[in-house]
Amino acid sequence: xxxxxSNPPKMMVPNWNxxxxxxxxxxxxxxxxxxxxxxxxxxxxxINRKPLPIGDINKRSSTSDEDDWNKTVNGIHLRSGxxxxxxxxxxxxxxTSCHSSKLITQNKATREGWKQMIRWMQKTQNLGDLGKxxxxxxxxxxxxxxxxxxxRRQNIDVEAIEWYVLDLEE
Amino acid sequence: xxxxxxxxxxxxxxxxxxxxxxxxxxxxxxxxSNLSSGDSIIGEAIxxxxxxxxxxxxxxxxxxxxxNAETPAHLLNDDLTPNDLFFVRNxxxxxxxxxxxxxxxxxxxxxxxxKKAYTIADLKSKFKTHTLNLTLECGGNGRSEYNPPAKxxxxxxGAVGCAAWTGVLLKDVLADVGIKSNAVYIGYYxxxxxxxxxxxxxxxxxxxxxxxxxxxxxxxxxxxxxxDLPQLNGYPLRLVFGGYPASCSGKWLSKIVIRDQVHxxxxxxxxxYRIPCxxxxxxxxxxxxxxxxxxxxxxxxxxxxxxxxALIKQGTRLPIQGHAWTSADQITAVDYSIDFGVNxxxxxxxxxxxxxxxxxxxxxxxxxxxxxxxxxxxxxxxxGNSQPIILPGWNPxxxxxxxxxxxxxxxx
Numbered sequence: 254x255x256x257x258x259s260n261p262p263k264m265m266v267p268n269w270n271x272x273x274x275x276x277x278x279x280x281x282x283x284x285x286x287x288x289x290x291x292x293x294x295x296x297x298x299x300i301n302r303k304p305l306p307i308g309d310i311n312k313r314s315s316t317s318d319e320d321d322w323n324k325t326v327n328g329i330h331l332r333s334g335x336x337x338x339x340x341x342x343x344x345x346x347x348x349t350s351c352h353s354s355k356l357i358t359q360n361k362a363t364r365e366g367w368k369q370m371i372r373w374m375q376k377t378q379n380l381g382d383l384g385k386x387x388x389x390x391x392x393x394x395x396x397x398x399x400x401x402x403x404x405r406r407q408n409i410d411v412e413a414i415e416w417y418v419l420d421l422e423e
Numbered sequence: 424x425x426x427x428x429x430x431x432x433x434x435x436x437x438x439x440x441x442x443x444x445x446x447x448x449x450x451x452x453x454x455x456s457n458l459s460s461g462d463s464i465i466g467e468a469i470x471x472x473x474x475x476x477x478x479x480x481x482x483x484x485x486x487x488x489x490x491n492a493e494t495p496a497h498l499l500n501d502d503l504t505p506n507d508l509f510f511v512r513n514x515x516x517x518x519x520x521x522x523x524x525x526x527x528x529x530x531x532x533x534x535x536x537x538k539k540a541y542t543i544a545d546l547k548s549k550f551k552t553h554t555l556n557l558t559l560e561c562g563g564n565g566r567s568e569y570n571p572p573a574k575x576x577x578x579x580x581g582a583v584g585c586a587a588w589t590g591v592l593l594k595d596v597l598a599d600v601g602i603k604s605n606a607v608y609i610g611y612y613x614x615x616x617x618x619x620x621x622x623x624x625x626x627x628x629x630x631x632x633x634x635x636x637x638x639x640x641x642x643x644x645x646x647x648x649x650x651d652l653p654q655l656n657g658y659p660l661r662l663v664f665g666g667y668p669a670s671c672s673g674k675w676l677s678k679i680v681i682r683d684q685v686h687x688x689x690x691x692x693x694x695x696y697r698i699p700c701x702x703x704x705x706x707x708x709x710x711x712x713x714x715x716x717x718x719x720x721x722x723x724x725x726x727x728x729x730x731x732x733a734l735i736k737q738g739t740r741l742p743i744q745g746h747a748w749t750s751a752d753q754i755t756a757v758d759y760s761i762d763f764g765v766n767x768x769x770x771x772x773x774x775x776x777x778x779x780x781x782x783x784x785x786x787x788x789x790x791x792x793x794x795x796x797x798x799x800x801x802x803x804x805x806x807g808n809s810q811p812i813i814l815p816g817w818n819p820x821x822x823x824x825x826x827x828x829x830x831x832x833x834x835x
Contacts (some may be wrong), residue, residue, distance in 0.1 A: 353488040359577040362592075376629060379619040403570040405705075406813040407703055409797060409831050414732040416833065421739035 336359050336397035340389050347386055351378070357398060364395035438464065477653040479507040485576045489513040489618060489626070491657060493564075493581035497730035500744060502783060503556065504584035506647055511655045512561045512582060514690070515615040515626025518675055523591040528643065532680030533611075536601025543660060550591040551598065555640055555665075556780035558585040558748045562668030562696050562717055565824025568814055573821025578612055580725060580828060584694045585746065585781040588663045592643030593679075594637045602633070602681055607660050609636045610686030611662055611673030628688025629696065631664055632718070633681070640665055640778050643676065665779025666750030667824075668696055668717050691716070698818040705817035712820075719750035722810060722826040723758055724784070724802035731830035741788040741832065748770070748781035748801035757784035761796050761832075764812050770800070793834045801827045804805045 301340055323330065325337040332344055333354045348357060351374075362370065373381035383390060460713045475482065475492060492511045494504070501508075529540040540612030541549070561582035566573055571726040597609070610630035617624035635641060642663045645652065652658040670690065680686070690696060697714035700705075724747035733739055747754040753775060758767040770784040790796055803809040810827045 351549045353486050355484075356576075360574050361487060361572045361576060366574070373693075377622070379621055400570070400572050405570070406568065406826065409731075409829055411795075411831060414831055416732045416734050417730070419733035419735050419741075420727055421735055421741060423736070423739055 336393075338393055338397070341395055343386050343389050344393050347383060347390055351380070357394070361398050361400045362394070364391050364399060365399070367391055367394040367402075424740050425584075431564060441549065441584075458484045464612045472619060475655060476654060477507060478511065480510065482510070483581065485578065485580075489515055491576045492582060493578055495730075496580055496725050496727055496789065496830075498556065498727075499581065499725060499746065500727035501585065502585070502746075503587050503648055506586070506650055506653050506656070508584060509584040509647070509653070510561065510578070510582045512628075512653065512669060513615065513618050513674075514670075517562075517617070517654055517658075518614040521614075521659055523677075524660050527678075528660060528679065529612035530587075530596065530600040530677050530679045530681070532682050533570060533681045534603040534681040536603055539600045541596070545616040546591050546645070550595045552589060553592055554589045554646075555642060555663075555666035556585060556587050556775070557640060557663050557777075557779050558583065558779055558781045559643070559663065559665070559669040559672060560720055560723070562720070562750070562822045563820070564668060566821035568824055569817060569821040570814075572816075573819060575820060582669075583723075583725070583748075585748070586647045587649065588642055588644040589646035589649070590642045590660075590663070592639060593641040593662065594639070595640060595645055597679075597681065600681070603683070605683045606633045606681050607684060608632055608682040610680045610682055610688050610691075611676055612678040612680075612688070613657075613673050613675040614677050615675050625689040627670065627673075627685070627690045627693055629670050629673065630680075630682070630686040631667055631689065635664060635667060635718070638664075655666065656673050666720055668720060670696055685716070694820050696791070696822070697820070698816075698822055703818070707817075707819075709819050717822055721815070721823055721825040722749040722751065722754070722802050722804040722806075722808050723747070723752075723781070724799060724800045724810065725828050726759075726800050728828050729830070729832075731832075733830075733832045735790070735834055737793050738822075739833050740797075742785065742799055743788055743800075744783065744785045745800055745828070746781040747784055747800075748779070749802070749806075749808070750779070751802035751804040751808065752778060753805050754782045754784075754802050755805050758801050758803075759786055759788065760799045761788060761790060763797065764799060765828065767801065790832070792832050794816065796832045798832060798835065799827045799829050 322332045325331065328337050329335070330337045330341055333349065335341060335344060335354050335357060348354070370379065371383065371387070474480065475484070475490060485491045485493060490513045492577050494508050494510050498508050521575055523543060525542065526542045527542050529538065531538040555710045562580060563575055563580045564582035565580060566575060567579050581607045608626055608630055612625060612628050614651050615626050616622065629790040640644065643660065645660050649655065649657065653660060657676065660676045661674045662672045662676055679695055685691070693711055694714050696717050697707045698717055700713055700715040703709055724745055726743055726745040728742070728744040743759060747757050754772055757770040759770055760767050768786065770786040773783040775782050784800070788798065798810070801810045810825050812827055814824060814826050
């Protein structure tokens with residue numbers, strides 16, 4: 254930063270090229286501002302990007318296929334962990350702006366049960382009216398996150414256990 | 424770095440197609456009542472990769488907004504659960520800027536004789552400091568096993584831990600403020616914020632009956648296992664009530680109210696932390712008026728060694744270890760079974776240093792022949808209560824599952 258003496262202001266001579274330039278600049282700024290409004294989330298996310306989201310947060314490792322965040326594997330939308338469906342974006346928009354998608358995936362309920370949860374969120378958690386989206390959301394939840402018929406206590410999930418050799422003294 | 428950038432760029436382009444944008448814009452505004460101009464109205468499903476501050480990556484994360492994470496049973500073998508392994512049950516967003524030097528807790532309410540505020544330094548200088556080993560367990564621990572399923576975080580078994588808490592006794596502080604004779608309850612307020620960002624909403628504000636508040640183990644604590652409280656467990660100040668649902672033990676504590684009625688803060692009413700006053704059949708509909716606040720937690724135990732899934736050689740003796748806890752005076756017995764409850768054998772049980780500390784049990788298990796086995800543990804407390812083998816009474820929100828813990832073992 255060298256010390257410079259500021260030059261005396263020059264006379265601004267209006268000219269046609271400058272005017273055209275200004276118009277172009279203004280138009281460009283309007284388009285960019287509008288674009289930003291539309292894509293605010295994407296842009297912010299792009300700027301503040303973090304290591305890749307992963308399906309299983311406990312593994313703390315990045316997924317091998319990092320090219321497509323919106324990829325679906327075995328019926329699961331990788332980015333959200335939610336079941337893939339033509340209406341998935343409605344569910345993502347309505348539910349996950351306020352809470353984690355894990356709150357959906359770890360729960361199971363009937364259509365009526367999910368409806369009660371929505372009513373509870375509306376009553377106590379500032380959730381607004383879901384309008385036409387509500388039946389779409391309820392259909393989705395009741396389809397993919399329905400209760401299973403189970404007994405009073407399930408078997409230990411033997412398939413899920415990571416068996417290991419435990420050496421003991423004889 | 425470079426590849427990350429190009430990948431992000433691709434994603435950016437892909438997800439900004441007009442079709443998906445239109446679809447996203449078509450979704451309704453959710454927190455319409457408190458949107459400010461800077462808020463986004465477009466939902467985004469981002470399961471962010473992140474570390475839980477001060478927590479081990481071995482915790483099982485059930486929910487990341489708010490943060491809820493439990494400890495696998497085999498990591499709970501220490502007599503005092505290390506801070507980085509202690510479970511997290513948050514209802515809101517913890518405060519991120521904490522200045523310990525100016526942090527205060529105020530004591531007020533209609534049944535307080537005075538209104539007083541204490542800095543942490545005041546608490547340390549005015550009252551006797553105590554260290555107690557107290558077990559905290561989430562009221563919903565074990566919820567995942569209930570059927571029909573209950574909504575909420577699907578805790579399996581690890582929303583429990585026991586730590587050495589250092590602080591002052593709540594009764595000493597309440598006495599300094601003065602308690603009116605009509606006091607029935609205390610309620611707490613913390614500095615965590617509601618998930619919706621609404622500053623007028625408390626994420627949680629629960630409490631305990633005045634008799635519980637005055638017990639000689641009820642604390643205001645600033646330290647856990649000799650260190651500052653972890654941020655996710657209430658730094659810099661919290662309540663600790665052993666034997667009650669951990670939701671009573673308010674974190675990021677800034678205010679206590681002495682009430683002349685049952686405290687009516689967030690998650691004190693409706694079905695939160697309540698069970699049917701009278702037992703109901705699984706799946707029954709229960710109206711709010713018939714739901715009663717959970718007070719004492721039931722007797723329970725965990726096998727913390729070995730980790731489930733051990734393959735052992737025939738002819739070896741299998742040592743088992745674990746912890747048992749109760750809201751009664753103490754654990755009087757822990758028994759184990761390796762034949763699905765046909766026969767039960769006694770474990771050795773160690774005494775507690777103070778009430779509400781979990782107690783260690785251990786045994787040497789002889790397994791006669793090859794095959795698949797389950798080791799079950801069942802504790803009994805000084806009230807004579809024990810643990811069911813199947814699920815205890817169903818309740819709409821899935822609280823208080825103290826069914827005996829089971830691990831699987833194969834002998835070859």
